[in-house]
Amino acid sequence: MHSCPIYNFLSNSLQNPEARATFLSRITFNWFNSMVIKGYKRPLVQEDMWDLNEKDSSQAICQGFEDIMEETGKKKEKKKKKKKKDSESEYPNSWLVPTIAKTFKGVLLESAFFKLIQDLLSFASPQLLKLMISFTQDKSSHAWTGYLYAVLLLVVAFLQSVILQQYFQRCFILGMKVRTALMAAVYKKALVVSNDSRKESTAGEIVNLMSADAQRFNDVTNFIHLLWSCPLQIALAIAFLWIELGPSVLAGLLVMVLMVPINGWLATKSRKLQKEILMKHYKRMKIVNDILNGIKVLKYYAWESSFEAQVQEIREQELKVMRKFAYLSSVSTFIFSCAPAIVSLATFAVFVSVSPDNILDAEKAFTSISLFNILRFPLAMLPQLISIMVQMLSSLLELGAAVSMTDGTYAWERETEPVLKNVSLDIKPGRLVAVVGAVGSGKTSLISALLGELHSLKGRINIKGSVAFVPQQAWIQNATLKDNVLFGSDVNEERYRSVVEGCALGPDLDLLPGRDQTEIGEKGINLSGGQKQRVSLARAVYSSADVYFLDDPLSAVDSHVGKHLFERVIGPKGLLKDKTRILVTHGISFLPYVDEIVVLVNGVVSEVGSYDGLRASKGLFRFESISLITSRGGVDDKFLSACVRECMCVKFSVYLQYLRSMGWCLVTWSFLFYFIQNVAIIGQNVWLSDWTDDSVEYFNTTYPNHIRDTRIGVFGALGVAQGFLVFLGTILLADGSISASRTLHTSLLSNILKVPMMFFDTTPSGRIVNRFAKMIPMSFRSWILCLLGVLGTLFVICLATPIFTAVVVPMAVIYYFVQRFYVATSRQLRRLDSVSRSPIYSHFGETVSGLSVIRAYGHQQRFLKQNEDTIDQNLKSVYPWIVSNRWLAMRLESLGNLVVFFSALFAVISRDSLNSGLVGLSISYALNVTQTLNWLVRMTSELETNIVAVERVREYVEIKNEAPWITTNHPPDDWPTDGNIHFENYKVRYRPELELILHGITCDIQSTEKIGLVGRTGKSSLTNCLFRIIEASEGQILVDGIDISTLGLHDLRSRLTIIPQDPVLFSGTLRMNLDPFEKSSDEEIWTVLELAHLKDYVRGLPTGLQHEVSEGGENLSVGQRQLLCLARALLRKSRILILDEATAAVDLETDDLIQNTIRTEFSHCTVLTIAHRLNTILDSSR
Secondary structure: OOOOOOOOOOOOOEOOHHHHOOHHHHHHOHHHHHHHHHHHHOOOOHHHOEOOOHHHOHHHHHHHHHHHHHHHHHHHHHHHHHOOHHHHHHHHHHHHHHHHHHHOHHHHHHHHHHHHHHHHHHOHHHHHHHHHHHHHHOOOOOHHHHHHHHHHHHHHHHHHHHHHHHHHHHHHHHHHHHHHHHHHHHHHHHHHOOHHHHHHOOHHHHHHHHHHHHHHHHHHHHHOOHHHHHHHHHHHHHHHHHHHHHHHHHHHHHHHHHHHHHHHHHHHHHHHHHHHHHHHHHHHHHHHHHHHHOHHHHHHHOOHHHHHHHHHHHHHHHHHHHHHHHHHHHHHHHHHHHHHHHHHHHHHHHHHHHOOOOOOOHHHHHHHHHHHHHHHHHHHHHHHHHHHHHHHHHHHHHHHHHHOOOOOOOOOOOOOOOOOOOOOOOOOOOOEEEEEEOOOOOHHHHHHHHOOOOOOOOOOOOOOOOEEEEOOOOOOOOOEHHHHHHOOOOOOHHHHHHHHHHOOOHHHHHHOOOHHHOEOOHHHOOOOHHHHHHHHHHHHHHOOOOEEEEEOOOOOOOHHHHHHHHHHHHOOOOOOOOOEEEEEOOOHHHHHHOOEEEEEEOOEEEEEEOHHHHHHHOOOOOOOOOOOOOOOOOOOHHHHOOOOOOOOOOOHHHHHHHHHHHOHHHHHHHHHHHHHHHHHHHHHHHHHHHHHHHHHHOOOOOOOHHHHHHHHHHHHHHHHHHHHHHHHHHHHHHHHHHHHHHHHHHHHHHHHOOOOHHHHHHOOHHHHHHHHHOOOOOHHHHHHHHHHHHHHHHHHHHHHOHHHHHHHHHHHHHHHHHHHHHHHHHHHHHHHHHHHHHHHHHHHHHHHHOHHHHHHHOOHHHHHHHHHHHHHHHHHHHHHHHHHHHHHHHHHHHHHHHHHHHHHHHHHHOOOOOOHHHHHHHHHHHHHHHHHHHHHHHHHHHHHHHHHHHHHHHHHHOOOOOOOOOOOOOOOOOOOOOOOEEEEEEEEEOOOOOOEEEEEEEEEEOOOOEEEEOOOOOHHHHHHHHOOOOOOOEEEEEEOOEEHHHOOHHHHHOOEEEEOOOOOOOOEEHHHHHOOOOOOOHHHHHHHHHHOOOHHHHHHOOOHHHOEEOHHHOOOOHHHHHHHHHHHHHHHOOOEEEEEOOOOOOOHHHHHHHHHHHHHHOOOOEEEEEOOOHHHHOOOOO
16 A cells, blocks of 8 residues: 555454454443553554454445446436436435435434434333322332332433444444545546546645535434434424423423524524635635645745735634624524523413412423423424535535536636647657647647647547656655555566666665655655656656656756666667657757657647758757766655654643633633523522422412412523523633634744744645644533533432432542543544544545546556545544444443432432422433433543644644744845855755765855856755755855844845746735735836746736636646746845756746846846756856
8 A cells, every 4th residue: 555654554454343242242332342441551553443344344335335326327317318407506416315325225224213212212211200209209109119110210211322322323334434435436536537627626625525525424414313303302292291281381382483493593694604614714724735835935035924914814804704603603502501491481381370270290390391301402403403404415516516527528728728729640659759849839738638638629639558647747656766666566676677777766766765665755745856757757667658758857857867867768779769759858959869859839730850850940059968966865764654643641731721822711701600500500490399399388279379470480580591691601712712713823823934944844734734724613612511510410419319429429430430441542543533534635635636647547446446445544443433432422321320220219218308399300300411421521522632633733833943034133225235155164964863965065156156056966955055944054154244144034035036946836816926015016027027028928818917826826837837936036136046947847948038037137146056957057157
């Protein structure tokens, strides 16, 4: 397996004990104990995970899903043909849901059955409670009936727990399967997605589709049953209440019904806001992604603060919406917490007022209250369900867009001008054909067209045999160097050696720490540009295809290496001499050796012929080869495997830090409000139990009206008070958590931008992006509410039956241990889940960016397989995590059931001293405790998981920064005036523990000198030192007599100019790409565009300077991006210019233009050129 270095997949696999477990062990989840104990003793690793059951593996799931999808698809096709175009929009939804339902119908039905039984059982407890109360009232009944009721309560509760857990287990497994099926479908879709639709969604968006939307479906399947179970529960509860209280139930019911539309309105409103938050989130993440991809350029140009401001601005908008959202949700919390109080108030008030004969006794009151408690859940769920369904529909639209497409035809994009016009080529097998032409003349487009990546307006393409492709910008996988070359082919050592030799990778292997087993970072981060290009070429050669498309593979390498590659690999005597080769090139020196030359001008073939035939129209340069070999320290092998394992216990200081960023004042107040609210709840129920004692006192006498009115009044007041207190507490907390995420995000962002370049080279960008994406949700509130709820319950039971305190202590101890065990294991499983989930996304992102390569080689099947394996690895930790939740719930519910049992038991034992009101109170409270306990643990672990996000942010906030951007030591405003550079015994290394890369350089560069730097590696390191991307280990650099290490980085970097090796653009307007701080006027910008020979191109764009550049500058050719970078440099007007292989991707004419511009515009500057071709440095002074 390639994409994921962290695991060894073939390691001894462990059989899942579930397969052999007994029935009893299955219903109590005892078979899971071994995993829990293991996780408690030591951190779990991927090797500890059990194998998946055959039916849970992604292969099995996707197979089923696809078969049914095709069936459904075919039926739909027929129907669709009958229908007209107008139904186009609902097409995706129409197949996705039925397909999911059909594929997983077995699990769906099973879980429905369990849910039904559980619903029916939940109504047995209130009936038992009723019997219990009448038993305590009737002192003459036998004691054994009491004990029988207590035992029955226990049995019913236990049955309920078992069934509920089985139901949840089924639901979550279903959710997992649906997510898997969708992820695989999206991946498969991406492998065949056309270029045109790829424009519409960037790689980031597609990955987002995979993570967020598949996750949303996961949540929905869990809720699907509630759609029928909610109405059922409501109906049953009302029926039982009617038996108790007669028609006055309708009053309570009316209140509930009135609440539904209010909740529904809140739900739609909050969903609108959620959508808005998501939009802002996408937008912010896009910029963050851009920043991370172009961080080097930002540092070179000292542009960080401009981009920081852009992100902050969007973040502020995002927070504004989030605050609105939080306020809305606190309103709904208010309604939710008032509801039971108001409903029971309405019912009881009507009940007592209707006729003087109606007297509220304990039996009626507490049975109704436990029934109302049952009602509370489905009523709260209904509006939520509706909103989740709507969210799901919006997801369906997105997934639909990525899964159902009709076949279409393409130029780069549909509406654009064709890039190639009437091109006809006839290339004989075994020929070497060179394609030449100016920048933007359509050379790359020609290759893409031949690969079928372009849209053909007319004409057809025929390619005999298999294809290999070397793109202009090398695409490297995150795998070992050898795997990158083999690319899934079988190993043939001899062939492999000759390929490595031919592609001049020998010397590079000696420099890498693990030779060809060296792990290569994301996007090939630890290889130089030339090395990447050579690996990419080696991959093509090794695949031994019939036809080779080589898109300028020689531009990124030095001229002598280029010569070597041409002679040994591409040319008439090379490894590929018998193959058909189409070579895009700017290197004129190779042209005499090719069989045929195709000259492109503006997408039209202007001439085709041999070298001698075309010679008249071209001037020639002679190339000299210069060979200077220096070494370059690779990034060491270990960094990728260092997937940090966080320490088990989240440090208390992290919680404190989070609370501090929320503001102590807010936290204290909101806690106070919550506390008083809880007191009010207990007060209300004690008052009720007191009220029911009236029925004994006024037995057979008329019930005085004034007593009735006070009873109702106090009861109602307490109920409304609760609601208001919760409302206030929640609003305060919401404000707090928003200010907390503001502080955390700001500190994270400003620190990440100040971190040394080293960090970005060794940290996969995905990991950093993750830190930005995760922000802490509101689990804090629910946790406080739960905790107080549990404490309140225990307090009430102890109040009624003081003997109960004896049981509380041992139960608390058991509870604590179960909780610790579970949290330890669960958190590790969560961690393994996220560690094994990121390879899915990075493999996915890699695939999307390397699509043309994968397709050209025809390796789709292998990548699909690899995707399945990666998903399986992830499922191996998701599955135990699901089970761990059930394991815990089972244990906790048993505890809760014991609480019920004991409260009933003690009520029976001390029935002589108890009045019936208190019995009812304590048991109806106990019946509620199970759920609350469950929630408490769930909330605690969720809180911890969420706090881990704070910890991770903190980890990145505390990374050591590079030198300060601005120091007190300011250089003069016009510095550097002359541009003298003086190196003095300058030594430097990439990292403290590595070898020196520059060994004591001493040299003087005079003002306005033009210096050429050549050599195999180490050239770029020199420029990095000038910009202090790498700090000196000893020695110094003086510019105009000022030691650069004494300046602030922004002061230094903003006075130097560089045209970097890879032309990096950011998504945004062209203008922003040239001048993010908006310091220059439009006239100045047009002037530099003219000097950079882009004026006509930009003039021709419909939006001119406001033209949107897509992610990474994809919608401009590499040459045009290079020219834009030249324009940036011209705009800076500084005295020192560094050119880093800037002309590698540019043909000779454009190269001349650039050279002329540099000669004239930068004549008064000191220019350092790092070059690969001699003619770029011919006019240097040294």
